[in-house]
Amino acid sequence: MTAITSRALLALTFAAGLNGAIFSTAFAARAAAPDEAASGTAVSKEFASSFNDAQDLLKAGKGAEALAKLHALDVQADVTPYEKYLILRLRAPAEYAANDATSAATDFDALTTNSFLPAADRVQMLRALSTVLYSSEQYAKATVALQRYIDAGGDDAKLRGLLPQAQYMNKDYAAASKGFRAEADATYAAGNVPTEKSLRLLASAYSQADDDAGYVWALEHVAVAYPKADYWKEVVARGIHATKGSERTYVEGYRLKTQLLGSVSESDRITYAAMAAHEGYPEEAKHVLDEAYANKPFTGNDLVEANKLRVEVNKAVTNDHAQQAASEAAARNAKDGNALVSQGLLETVDGNAQQGSQLIAQGIAKGGLKAPEDAKLHLGYAQIKSGQDADALKTFQSINGDPTGIQPIVHVWTLYAQSRLHAGAAPAPAAAASK
Numbered sequence: 527m528t529a530i531t532s533r534a535l536l537a538l539t540f541a542a543g544l545n546g547a548i549f550s551t552a553f554a555a556r557a558a559a560p561d562e563a564a565s566g567t568a569v570s571k572e573f574a575s576s577f578n579d580a581q582d583l584l585k586a587g588k589g590a591e592a593l594a595k596l597h598a599l600d601v602q603a604d605v606t607p608y609e610k611y612l613i614l615r616l617r618a619p620a621e622y623a624a625n626d627a628t629s630a631a632t633d634f635d636a637l638t639t640n641s642f643l644p645a646a647d648r649v650q651m652l653r654a655l656s657t658v659l660y661s662s663e664q665y666a667k668a669t670v671a672l673q674r675y676i677d678a679g680g681d682d683a684k685l686r687g688l689l690p691q692a693q694y695m696n697k698d699y700a701a702a703s704k705g706f707r708a709e710a711d712a713t714y715a716a717g718n719v720p721t722e723k724s725l726r727l728l729a730s731a732y733s734q735a736d737d738d739a740g741y742v743w744a745l746e747h748v749a750v751a752y753p754k755a756d757y758w759k760e761v762v763a764r765g766i767h768a769t770k771g772s773e774r775t776y777v778e779g780y781r782l783k784t785q786l787l788g789s790v791s792e793s794d795r796i797t798y799a800a801m802a803a804h805e806g807y808p809e810e811a812k813h814v815l816d817e818a819y820a821n822k823p824f825t826g827n828d829l830v831e832a833n834k835l836r837v838e839v840n841k842a843v844t845n846d847h848a849q850q851a852a853s854e855a856a857a858r859n860a861k862d863g864n865a866l867v868s869q870g871l872l873e874t875v876d877g878n879a880q881q882g883s884q885l886i887a888q889g890i891a892k893g894g895l896k897a898p899e900d901a902k903l904h905l906g907y908a909q910i911k912s913g914q915d916a917d918a919l920k921t922f923q924s925i926n927g928d929p930t931g932i933q934p935i936v937h938v939w940t941l942y943a944q945s946r947l948h949a950g951a952a953p954a955p956a957a958a959a960s961k
Contacts, residue, residue, distance in 0.1 A: 567608045567642070573599060577609075580616055589623030596620065611642035618654070627662030634658060638674075649678045653685060660688050665696040694731055703731035703740055710747070722752040746941055753945040758786040765938035770931025777801050777810075778935050781907060786942055789817065796828055799835055802875075806868070808842035810875035815839060846872065857885070862894025867901045870908060879911035899925050903932055906939055910946075919943035 569577070576599050583592035596617050599605060605613075618633035634655035637643055643651065652675040659668035672689040680686065690705025706728040713720045720728075729744035742764065749757035766779040780798040783790045790798050795818045803811040815836050818824060824832040846853075857865035866889030874882030886905040895901050902925045909918035922940040925933070 566606065569606075569609055569612070570604075573605070573609050577612060577616070580620070584616065584620050584623060587623070589620045589625075592620040593617065593624055608642055611640055614640065615643075622658055627658055627664070631655060631658045631662070631664065631667065635671075649675065649680050652678055653680055653682060656685060656688065660692055663695070665692045668692040669696055669698070669701075690731075691727075694727065697734075699731045699734035700737070703728060703735050703737060706731055707740070707743075710744075719751045720747075722748060725751065750941050750945045753942075755787055758942075761938055761941065762786055765934040768934035772931070773801050774805060775931055775935070777805055777807075778903070778932060782935055782938060785907075785910065786938075790814075792818075792822065796824070796831055796835070799832075799839065803835065803839050803842065807872060807875050808839045808846060809872065811835070811839045812843050813875070854885070857889075860892075863889030863892030863901075864894065864896055865889070866892060867895065867904060871904045874904070874908040874911055879908050883908035883912055883914065883917075899927060900932065903936055903939070906936075906943070910939070910943060915943055915946040919947060 576595060580592045580595040580599070583589075583595060596613050600610070600613050600617075614633055614637055618630050618637060621627075621633060622630035634651055637651045638648055638655065652671060656668060656671040656675050659665075659671050669689065669692045672685070672692055676686055676689065687709060690702045690709070693699075693705060694702035706724065710720045710724065710728055725744055725748035729741055729748060732738075732740035732744055745757065746761060749761050762779075762783055765782070769775050769779060777798070780790050780794065780801070783794075795814055799811040799814040802808070802814065815832060818832070819836075823829070853865075854869055857869045860866070867886050868889075870882040870885030870887075870889060872882070873879070873885060876882075883905060886901060886908055889895070890898070890901050890905060902921055906918045906921035906925075909915070909921060919940065922936055922943055925936050
């Protein structure tokens with residue numbers, strides 16, 4: 527949340543009418559001018575002397591002493607309504623300086639409707655009232671005061687930004703999320719990226735308001751702008767959960783997890799390896815198994831199954847490598863591009879992503895594909911693996927339709943490509959979010 531300036535400094539600012547100098551009505555002992563007398567804004571010599579003393583005390587940081595001086599003035603029998611107003615105007619900041627926020631807020635609120643307050647000063651008194659209420663954690667009242675300040679034309683950007691924060695602290699999450707979202711939209715529109723903290727706060731407000739579409743919007747934007755495993759973990763989980771389940775799409779999900787999170791979970795390692803091998807990518811299965819054996823070996827039944835699978839996978843990898851040149855030549859001579867796409871993905875998962883992306887691109891160009899959108903997904907994957915992030919983003923964004931249920935995974939890949947390009951200001955749109 528936004529920090530508030532020190533109490534002593536704020537008190538002086540409030541007393542200055544927020545104009546940067548001590549409250550301008552400092553009186554010398556003199557006779558009232560005719561127009562002052564007629565308008566009821568004259569002060570007596572005795573009042574002026576004591577009032578100036580009170581101002582000096584506040585200026586010296588002695589809020590309690592200033593209050594005592596003002597109280598002595600206030601109880602005099604002959605004090606005029608205008609002098610009452612002057613006392614009120616100085617007493618409010620003095621109370622704040624003396625750590626009496628409740629009384630200060632009451633007096634600032636009274637000032638906003640006082641007939642002697644110049645119209646030009648009303649916004650400034652509302653500013654003071656809002657700041658006192660927020661800084662003293664009176665959030666329910668602060669939301670009302672801040673809205674009054676805004677409605678009156680207050681244009682202090684930092685103070686206006688306190689409204690959704692006060693709403694959030696007051697547990698009015700729906701209103702807070704609208705305010706935070708407006709701030710985020712304005713920041714993006716200006717060509718900038720909101721802070722990580724502000725996007726997290728927006729996500730929290732949406733979550734507390736049970737606005738899932740809004741929450742996803744904030745989650746994806748913070749993941750793109752500030753890519754961290756904690757953010758990607760949920761983005762990936764949502765994408766995979768929304769994907770139509772099949773062995774092939776599960777493998778796509780595991781590839782996504784491995785790239786964005788570094789690895790799949792221990793419970794998924796055997797399944798990933800087995801599915802990859804079954805789909806015709808034993809080299810991918812070998813990488814999964816080898817990493818597991820090297821870092822956190824299998825145990826129990828998983829170890830038995832992994833040992834058996836490893837033998838089969840290693841044999842298949844050896845055969846693939848022996849036939850690699852012939853397979854690539856056959857793919858190039860084929861009438862359609864399906865074999866080139868498959869060969870390119872094999873190269874990619876075998877660690878040759880640059881070569882893989884070229885083969886897949888040639889296969890797409892050749893045409894006649896059984897699953898053209900899947901081929902684009904694999905091209906984007908190969909481009910990501912080979913560091914061609916800008917090309918990958920274009921590829922993912924070119925995928926149209928969703929005949930095989932891969933669009934949620936494609937969406938996450940698109941976000942990831944954007945994050946690698948530092949394109950946090952314009953993440954790909956998710957499901958329509960509330961505003």
